[in-house]
Structures are given as C-alpha cells and as structure tokens.
Amino acid sequence: MTIESMKKTKFSQRTYAEWQLAAEEGLKGKPFEELKTLTTEGIILEPLYTKNMLDRLSAALPVQAEAVRNGKQKPGWLVAQEIAADSPADFLAKAKDDVARGNDMIVYASFKKMDWQDHELKELASLITEHPIYFKLTQENRDILRVFEWVESARMENVRGVIFSEEPVDAPVNVRTERIDLLPVHNSGGTIIHELGVALSMLAEKMDAEDFAGTAGRLWVRFAVDTHFFQEIAKLRAFRILWSAFCSAYGQEAPAIPIFTETSVRSYSKLDPYVNLLRAGNATFSAVLGGTDAHTVLPHDFLTNPDPISRRIARNIQLVIKEETHVSHTLDASAGSYFIETLTKEYVDAAWQYFLEIEGAGGYSVVMKSGWLTDDIQVKWLQREKEVSTRKASLIGTNIYANPLEPIKDQEIEYSHLEYATAKRLAAPFEKLRAKSKETLLKTAVLHLGPLKDVKRQSDFVTGFLAVGGIEPLISPELQSADSINRFLAEHDIDYAVLCGPKEKVAEMVPALSTRAAVDIAGKYPAEQLDAWKPYGVWDSIYSGKPITDKLEQILNLGKKAF
Template sequence: MTIESMKKTKFSQRTYAEWQQAAEQALKGKPLEGLKTPTIEGLTLEPLYTKEMLDSLGNALPLQVAAVQNSKTKPGWLVAQEVDAISAKDFLAKIKEDLARGNEMIVYTSFQKMDWTDSELEELAGLITKYPLYFKVTQEDQEILQVFDFVGNEQMENVQGVIFSEEPVHVPRNVRTALIDLLPVHNSGGTIVHELGVALSMLAEEMETGNFTEKADRLWFRFAVDTQFFQEIAKLRAFRVLWTAFCSAYGQPAKAVPIFTETSVRSYSKLDPYVNLLRAGNATFSAVLGGADAHTVHPHDFLTKPEPVSRRIARNVQLVIKEEAHVSHVADTAAGSYFIETLTKEYVDAAWNYFLEIEEAGGYTEAMKSGWLTDDIQAKWMEREGEIASRKASLIGTNIYANPQEPVKDAEIDYSHIEYATAKRLATPFEKLRTRSKETLLKTAVLHLGPLKDVKRQSDFIVGYLAVGGIEPLLSPELATADSINSFLAEQEIDYAVLCGTKEKLAEVIPGLAAKAAIDVAGKYPQEQLSEWKQFGVRGSIYNGKPLTDKLEQILSLGKKAF
C-alpha cells in the first residue's frame, strides 16, 4: 500500500449497538455491566464513550470548556521542585543550580530555620525578580520574607508567586497569600468529590467578608494528584468549572486563579520505591493535562530520605513531559474528549451537591467541628483500604508482585514535612507486615498435592500472596499421601503450610493429616467444608479476594520473635 492509497483509505462507521454486540460476543455470555467501573465516589466509568454521550451534555459543554480555559492565564505550567538545603548560602547555591537545570520557580519550604544575612537576602531578591516564588514558611521561620525589603520599587511589579504562611504577611501586590489548601482533605483520605466540595465550602467562608475582587486576586489553590489518571484530569478541570459557577453565584466574573499541584503520597510506598517513579509520572501527566499552573514531583524515596539523584529524577519527570509530549503549548489538552468531558461534568454535579450538603451542615468549619465531615471522609478511606486489602485495587510491589527479600527502610519523613508524615497511605499496613516478618522466625511451606503442572497456578498464587507479608515458603515436591505430607512437615519443622491440589485430592488426604503445623488450603471452599476439615488441622483457606492484611497477620503470629 502506497502513501497515497493510505491517505484515501476510509474507515467504516460503527454504531454503539454494533460495538455492544461485538463486546457481548467476546465476553462469551458474561454481562456487559462487568465492563463498567464504579469509582470510590459512586460514579460509573463506562467501557466506551461516544459522541452521542458528549452531545447529551448540550449547552453545558461549551460553557464547561470556556470555564476551564478562561480561568487559566496561559498554556503550560511551572516546574516547582523543592530544594533541600541546610543554610541560606546552601539554598542559594542549590536553587541557582536547579534553575539552570530546568526548575522554573524559587521554591522554599522551611526544611529548617535558616539565618539570612543582608547580602544573601539581596542575592535572593535578584532571583525573585526574574523567577516566580513559591514560599512555604512556618511561624518560626519568617526571616526569609525580609527579602522584599531588598527589592527596588521599580522591580516590585516583577515579583510574582505564592506564599503559604501560618501568619498574615506583608508582600508585593502580585504575590498571592490566600491559600485554599486541599492537601489536608486528600491526605486524610478524601475522595475527589470531598476535595472539590470542601474547596467550594472553604471559598464560601473566605468570601463572607471583604471585597470579592480583592480577595480573588489573592487566592491560590493547592491539590494533591493521585494515580487515577483520567479522574485526576477531570478533577482539576471540574474545579475550574466550579470556580466559575461560584463566582457567578456572587454575581462576579471568574478571574483566572492559579492551581498548584503535587504528586500524592497516598499511593507512595517504602516497598519497591522505584515503582513510585511510575506513580509520580502518571500523576504528573494527569496534573498538567488537567491544567495545573505549577507542579511539584515528590522523589520516589520521599518517604525515607531523598537522595540528590532522586530529586534530579523527580525534576526530570516534568521536563520529559514538557519537552517530549508538548502539552505545555496547549491551554486545555483534554478539551473535547468524550470520556474526560463527560467525567468532568459528572464531578461538577457531584461536587456541587456535596458542597450544598456541607453548607446545610453549617459550612466547612462547623462540619469539621461536629465531626460530620471527618467521619464521611474516614468512611471512604476505609472503603479504599478494603479494596487494597482484597486486591480489588493494586499497589505494585506492595500488595501484589512483592519482593519478600527486599530490605525495609525504617527511616521516616523529616519532621519539616509533617503534613506528609501524618498523611494516610495505602501501603502503611503492608510496610508494617514486612517489618514484622523481618523480626519473626517462621518456617512455611507450599505443599504440592499433585504434579507441578497441575498445581502450579495455585502454588504461584500462594507464593505471591505470602510474599506480600515478606514470607518466603519452601516449595515441596509432589506429595501424594497424607503420610508423605506429615513426614515432610515434621522433617522440615514447618510452622505453617498451604495445601495446593484439586478438591478431590484434598478430600482424600486431609482426613489423614496429623501434623503440628498450622494448615490452610488453597482455593475458596464453603464454610461447611472448612468446618468439617477443621478437626484434621485445617484452619482456613486462601483465595483471590481474601483480605490480605488480617490473614498475613494471623500467619506471622505463628512464628517466634527473632533475636
């Protein structure tokens, strides 16, 4: 086929009904509903989105697209990576090196209190007139804000950026200080609807007094972005739509407002930390496609102690996307996507309704004081934990495809990052299991009650299941009788074993078991059957979907403490 003939090739049009028929045939009788994915917020992700679905949004679609694009000042985003420094001199040296290597903001995050000399403040003043600033300062660390005294009046208009301060601060006109911070909601386990609804409620309290326009000029927003790729894109777009609706409710035009994002630590793990690179890349791509104005990538070893190379890699995550994907040249890359536009509208509707619920509860402050909002967020967090524990959701290297030989780092996040040290993380229960396994003497085995080719699938599943808890079982040869099982367990001094075999083989050998080891069977069996086998030493079963953490804790409790 030539290039010219390829250009003339036309693809036939297919209808949704034809796709549905083909999908049902491929599923071989399974219901098409199984292809739909429910989200933690109660929305449903369709297996296929069509133009007809987009058209069903009607007049809401052009208004939605306009709201997203008009509330962002320009295409692209700023690379805002943190700098780890031990002194003002060290900070200046490192920030200049980072700026030369792709960083685009002066990011200061109060790692520790620094003493600044006049010459150092003057040098910093020269930088903040050329690059936007992003300062996060504590009550004890305000000295850096004296930098504005070293900026000449003719240069003051060039000073732009944001400041997160616990105390009111006096800053140049183009520096925003009124933060609507959604990180606490996210880090306490909140869903996308929680984040968006709370953002509106916090805005409502912020705008109760004072001049709306003046306050809007001081606003900036901070979101964490997790690994649900399309949902996180829709979250940021939905917020811009909600901001426009909020302004409209006050009879005000919607001004462009900056959204600062950072990679969520909720899905980060100390186990197999290089997988955090994939999580960071995924979340970062969501953030920039969703329209973030500035973004921070937390290094893959952020939960322990980031190394200089990991900080460099984190910065390069953004630079690769910026230079290779070219998304920085487009104001709203996701505009017109059947999937993302539909999902954006669904989040807008759900978040607005949740905002109204918070207002009925007395507003954000009152809802927090009463515990209503905290309880609602906690309920969703427990649901999310349950999905991870049962493997309905995956954390690669943590609750699936774990490496039991991997050392567990016991270092913790530095106190200066207290907001992350206290964040709820999905990997925490598994990290505790792995640490406990290193402190426990436990001999385990997977018993093959048939040829390996017949039991390998079960055996591999059990090995992977136990690996999540840092347990490495001994794999037996084929054991055809109860006597051979009893002998193997005694000779190897096994504390815990799992039987892998057919239902018929299990029924044949279990009545003859007489071992001191705790025994489970591989596969899901009726409770009546397990109760019958209990008299022969079978304690339970392991199967796909069985909660991991509780079972692995029970198994580890069979061991002895290592000295």
C-alpha cells in the same frame, strides 16, 4: 498497499449496539455491566464513550470549555521542585543550580531553621525578581520574609508567586498569600467530590462580597494529584468550572486563580520505592493535562528521606513530559475527549451538590469542628482500604508482585513535612506486615499435591500472596500421599503450610494429615467443609479476594520473635 490506496481506504461505520454485542460475546456469559466501573465517589465509568453520549452535554460543553480556558489563561506550567539546604548559602547555591537545570520557581520549604544575613537576602532578592517564588513557612521560620526589604521599589512588581503560611503575611502585590488548601482533605482519605465540595465551601468563607476582586487576587489553590489518571484530569478541570459558577453566584466574572499541584503520597510506598516513579509520572501527566499552573513531584524515596539523586529524578519527570509530549504548548489538551468531558461534568454536578450539603450543615468550619466532614471522609477511606486489602485495587510491589527479600527502609519523614507524615497511606498496613516479618522466625511451605503443570497456577498465587507479607515459603516437590506430606512438614519443621492441588486430591489427603503445622488450602471452600477438616489441622483457605492484611497478620502470629 500504496500510500494512495491507503488514503482511499474507508472503515465501515459501527454502532454502539454492535460493539456491545461483540463485547458480550467476548465476556462469555458474564454480564455486560461488569465492564462498568463504580468509582469511590459513586460515579459510573462506562467501558466506551461515544459522540452521542457527549451530545447530551451539548449545552454544557461551551460553558466548560470557556471556564477551563479562562481559568488557565496561558499554556504550560511552572516546575516547582523543593530545594533542600542546610544554610542560606547552601540554599542560594542550590536554587541557582536548580533553575539552571529546569526548575522554574524558587521553592523554599523551611526544611531547617535558617538565619539569613543581609548579604544573603540581597542575593536572594535578585533571584526572586527573575523567578516566581513558592515559600512554605513555619511559624518559627519566617526570617526569609525580610527579603522583600531588599527588592528595589522599581522591581517590586516583578516579584510573583505564592506564600504558604499559617500566619498573615505582608508581601508584594503580585504574591498570593491566601490559600485554599485541599491537601488535608486528600491526605485524610477524601475523594475528589470531597476535595471539590470543600474547596467551594472554603471559598465561601474567604470571599468578601465588598472586595470580591481583591480577595480573589490574593487566593491560590493547592491539590494533591493521585494515580487515577483520567479522574484527576477531570478534577482540575472541574474546579475551574465550579469556580466560574461560584463567581456567577456573586454576580462576578471569574478571575483566574492559580492551581498548584503535587504528587499524592496516598499511593506512595516504602516498599519497592522505584514504583513510586511510575506513580509520580502518572500523577504528573494528569496534573499537566488537567491544567495545573505549577507542579511539584515528590521524590520516589520521599517517605524515607530523599537524596540529591532522587530529587534530580523527580525534577526530570516534569522536564521529560515538557520536552517529549509538547503538552506545554496547549491550553486545554484534554478538551473534546468524550470521556473526560463527560467525567468533568459529572464531577461538577456532584461537587456542587456536596458543597450545598456542607453549607446546609453550617459551612466548612462548622462541619470540621463537629466531626461531620471527618466521619464522611472516613467512610470512603475504609472503602479504599478494603479494595486494597482484597487486591481489587493494586499497589505494585506492595500488595501484588512483592519482593519478600527486599530490604526495608524504616526512616520517617522529616518533621518539616509533618502534614505528609500524618497522611493516610494505602501502603502503610503492608509496610507494617513486612517489618514484622523481618522480626519473626516462621518456617512456611507450599505443598504440591500433583504435577507442577497442574498446580503451578495455585502455587504461584499462594507464593505471591505470602510475598506481600515478606514470607518466602519452601516449595515442595510433588507429594502423592498424606504420609509424604506429614514427613515433609516434620523434616523441615514447618510452622505453616498451604496445600495446592485439585479439590478431589485435597479431600482425599486431608483426613490422614497429622502435623503440628497450621495448614491452609489454596482455593475457595465452603465454611462447612473447612470446619469438618479442622480436626486434621486445616486452618483456613486462601483465594483471590480474601482480605490479605488480616490473613497475613494471622500467619505471622504463628512465628516466634527473632532475636
């Protein structure tokens, strides 16, 4: 086929009904509804989005596009990687090196209390007139604020950026000091609707109707971005649209508010930590497509104290995206996507209703003090935990595809990152199981009641299931009788075993079992059948969808404490 003939080739038009029919045939009898996904927020994700679906939003689309573009104003984003230093001199040296290697901001995160000398502040003052600042201050570590005294009056307007502080701060006019911080909502298990609704309620408490523009000029917003790729893109876009609607309620034009984002620790794990690189890359790409103004990538070993190499890799994630995708040259890269535009609108509608619900309950401060918001968030967090426990949601290297031989780091996050140390993380229960397995003497086995080709699927599933708890079982050869099973268990002094084989073979062998080991069976069996087999040592069954953390806890409890 020549280039000319390829240009003339036309594809036949297909309808949604035809596609649905083909999809149903591929499902082989399963209902089409199984292709739809219900999010934690209660929003249905369709398997396919079409122009006809988008046309239903035709009135909303121009409003969405204008709000996103007016809020973003210019393409690109700032790389805002934290700088870890032991002294002011060390900080200055690393800050200069980082901006030379791609960092766009001077990020000071109060890792350790520092006493700044005048000559050091003068050197820092020169830096912050050239690069935006992102200062995260603790109450006892505010000495760095004296830097503004060393900035020349003529260059004071060049000082831009944001300051994170619990206490009021006097800063140059172009430095924003009032934050709308959604990390606490996210880290306590909140959904996207929680984050957006709470953001509006916090804004309602902060805004001064008499000086609307002045108040808005001091505001900045911080979001954590998780690994739900398209949903996180829609979240950031939805915030800008909600902010525009919020301003309209005050009869005001919507001034731009900078959005600062960072990768979420909610899906980070201490287990197989290099997978955190994939999570960070996914979340970062979501953030930049969603229109973040500044972004921080938490290093892959953030939970166990990062080193210079991991910090460099974290910074390079953003640089690679900038250089390879060219997304930094677009204002709203996801505009016009049938899926994202629809999802954005759904988040806008749901978040606005949730905002009204919070306001009806008394506003953000009231629902926080009463526990109303905490309880509402907890319901959704328990739902997330259940999805991970049953492996409906995957944490690669943690609740699936785990390496039981992997060494475990148990260092804790530094005190300066207390907000992350107290964050709810989906991997935490699995980390506890893996730590417990290292302290437990437990002999386990997977028993094959047939040729490997017949039992391999079950055997691999059980081995993977046990690996999540750090358990590496002994794999038996084919065992053709109950006597051979009893001998194998006795010879190897097995504490716990799982039978893998066809149901008729299992039913034949179980009544002749005689062992001290606790025995489970691979596959889903009726409760009545398992009860009937209990006298023979059968304990339970293992199958896809079984709550894995509870089951692994029970298995590890069979072992003895290692000395």
